[in-house]
Amino acid sequence: MTVTPAASTIPATSTSTTDPAASMNQLSGNFQTFLTLLTTQLKNQDPTAPMDSNQFTQQLVMYSQVEQQIDSNTNLKTLISQGSSNAAAVTTGYLGKKVSITNGNAALTGGAANWSYTLANATANTQLTISDANGRNVYTGLGQNTSGNHTFTWDGKDNNGNQLPDGTYKLTIAATDSSGNNITSSVASAGTVTQIDMTGGTPKLIIGTMEVNLGDIAAVTN
Numbered sequence: 001m002t003v004t005p006a007a008s009t010i011p012a013t014s015t016s017t018t019d020p021a022a023s024m025n026q027l028s029g030n031f032q033t034f035l036t037l038l039t040t041q042l043k044n045q046d047p048t049a050p051m052d053s054n055q056f057t058q059q060l061v062m063y064s065q066v067e068q069q070i071d072s073n074t075n076l077k078t079l080i081s082q083g084s085s086n087a088a089a090v091t092t093g094y095l096g097k098k099v100s101i102t103n104g105n106a107a108l109t110g111g112a113a114n115w116s117y118t119l120a121n122a123t124a125n126t127q128l129t130i131s132d133a134n135g136r137n138v139y140t141g142l143g144q145n146t147s148g149n150h151t152f153t154w155d156g157k158d159n160n161g162n163q164l165p166d167g168t169y170k171l172t173i174a175a176t177d178s179s180g181n182n183i184t185s186s187v188a189s190a191g192t193v194t195q196i197d198m199t200g201g202t203p204k205l206i207i208g209t210m211e212v213n214l215g216d217i218a219a220v221t222n
Helices: 020-043 053-094
Strands: 098-101 105-108 113-119 125-131 137-142 148-154 167-176 185-192 195-197 204-207 210-212 217-221
Touching (some): 053 195, 105 113, 105 185, 105 210, 113 167, 148 167, 167 185, 167 210
Antiparallel strands (some): 098 185, 098 217, 105 167, 125 167, 204 210
């Protein structure tokens, strides 16, 4: 009688489940079943035609690899959790601080939004464009023509005189010289952090009704 090695299938869910403990328990159960079958087959094998050890050795290696992957996933989840906790702890230090934002966004609050912008050189034409959170242009107007730093306060009204709701708005600058060449410009805004939003994967600063990523913060002052 020829006895074939124990056939055992490692479930795909053993490495894809979101619960490492459940994965390890499932793997252990399958492994115990595999060892029981293997032991029984070894006891009942034909001495004149012994089993080929290569097959069940390969299966043992597969179980070991799956176990290592589950351990790696567990360690990775632990590192992610620790990183999120550290980020949250650091972010709370921004509460009550005034921060400078460099992505062009500003919070329209109580009918006013404030920006500063810098022109690298004097311009022949400087156009200011404000867009809402959906990317729709709601206001266009003329800006300053001299080089250097300038401020701009918007009353929250579109070009038709309609008062727009509080929220996040973005200012962009299109500046050219007398020959039509583009002039380099940059836009910034400032505001006081009143809340921290930790409901997502990455903490966000709240200024008025505007959410700000930490990567968009250029400076912090008391």
